Amino acid sequence: MAAYQGDDPVAGARADQRTARYTSNKDWRFDGDSQLTTQFTVNAPGPVRGVLQLLSKDDVIDRFRPRVEWLYLGWDASPDLSLKLGRVVAPVFLLSDTRNIGFAQTAVRPNQTVYQVNPITSIDGANLNWSKSLGGGNLAIEAAAGKTDLSLTNGSFQVNRAASLAARWQQGALTLRGGLTTFALDGNLPATQAALNTLSSGATGCTNCAAVFAQRFRFKDIKGDIATLALAAEMGSATLQAEWARRNSNSSLIPDVQGWYLQGSYRIGSWTPYAAAGALRFKEPALGLLTAAAAPAAAAAANAAFDHYLINPNDRKTQQFGLRWDFHESAALKVQLERIKQNRPPFLGINSVVYSPNMPPINPAYRGPGWDGRMNVLSVNLDFVF
Numbered sequence: 001m002a003a004y005q006g007d008d009p010v011a012g013a014r015a016d017q018r019t020a021r022y023t024s025n026k027d028w029r030f031d032g033d034s035q036l037t038t039q040f041t042v043n044a045p046g047p048v049r050g051v052l053q054l055l056s057k058d059d060v061i062d063r064f065r066p067r068v069e070w071l072y073l074g075w076d077a078s079p080d081l082s083l084k085l086g087r088v089v090a091p092v093f094l095l096s097d098t099r100n101i102g103f104a105q106t107a108v109r110p111n112q113t114v115y116q117v118n119p120i121t122s123i124d125g126a127n128l129n130w131s132k133s134l135g136g137g138n139l140a141i142e143a144a145a146g147k148t149d150l151s152l153t154n155g156s157f158q159v160n161r162a163a164s165l166a167a168r169w170q171q172g173a174l175t176l177r178g179g180l181t182t183f184a185l186d187g188n189l190p191a192t193q194a195a196l197n198t199l200s201s202g203a204t205g206c207t208n209c210a211a212v213f214a215q216r217f218r219f220k221d222i223k224g225d226i227a228t229l230a231l232a233a234e235m236g237s238a239t240l241q242a243e244w245a246r247r248n249s250n251s252s253l254i255p256d257v258q259g260w261y262l263q264g265s266y267r268i269g270s271w272t273p274y275a276a277a278g279a280l281r282f283k284e285p286a287l288g289l290l291t292a293a294a295a296p297a298a299a300a301a302a303n304a305a306f307d308h309y310l311i312n313p314n315d316r317k318t319q320q321f322g323l324r325w326d327f328h329e330s331a332a333l334k335v336q337l338e339r340i341k342q343n344r345p346p347f348l349g350i351n352s353v354v355y356s357p358n359m360p361p362i363n364p365a366y367r368g369p370g371w372d373g374r375m376n377v378l379s380v381n382l383d384f385v386f
Helices: 190-200 209-216 297-310
Strands: 002-006 027-029 035-043 048-057 067-078 081-089 122-134 137-152 155-171 174-188 222-235 238-249 257-266 271-282 316-328 331-342 374-384
Touching: 067 122, 081 137, 122 155, 155 190, 190 209, 257 316
Parallel strands: none
Antiparallel strands: 002 027, 002 374, 035 048, 048 067, 067 081, 081 122, 122 137, 137 155, 155 174, 174 222, 222 238, 238 257, 257 271, 271 316, 316 331, 331 374
């Protein structure tokens, strides 16, 4: 169970980009991190087992309707080799296996400056794990491939292929991980396509919109990759955790982006104070939209605003300060304050973790105040396992 509150009167925040609602102006919401995960395992005689994981969590389309997160048959071919077939985890990040289990994480949620880079948590396909003692530690290789669908508020993506390869080396309290994920997908975004068609028609006096959009905004056969690095270390009562992710693609619909975070914590009995810092930087170059010389000045201003808007520059820096209290062996209470600073105003996001209204000239009807790019989010979570 979880509650979170945003303090800005203009902009809103949500716990995850897959969450349907935003909080702002000191409005408490309980739908962001609240979730129920149930897992069933059937252990047949021999090396085969069946696993079903159901997840009930706020979603942009289905809200809290339970969905199948994992459903696979597992085969332990040997102590060092295992295979899973069915709906399996997408092993992109350090915390991919426990992304939906809040109790297993120090903070209230995985840091969104990295985990926003890939919203896909599971795929329909296969997952292969191999491990071996090496160099005084243990080396594990994980490979996965499959497909899935991703629903958004303004359409959907059909992921025709997602393939991941990750290597994890662990020695005592030190874990190092690196991974690469490639993907191929098709976008079904009617509202975005309609907006691009309007600009391409010359309605705003844009002279090169049609050519630029044809080159930069591919809707079919979108291909890209995500590279990741991670470190986790325990030093007595102290822990250190860091991740970095970089995404590239051949379409501005999936903008190039890079993110990182660093988190430290220190356990004192049943109490664990922690702090984290991170940043997310979108790397899409400007579109370079041009306006006809005879067009009015307002048309040039509109095209300049669209140029900024369409490359989705949702850059931000974050700071987190929290306290976890493990008052029971199976339950923990967490309180976290997150400070968010938007780096490239005006912010004009659609599916980001932070939202503010579209300002003129994108939305000429808006008459409210602007946003200074800063926001605080207070979260209170009760995590338990049973």
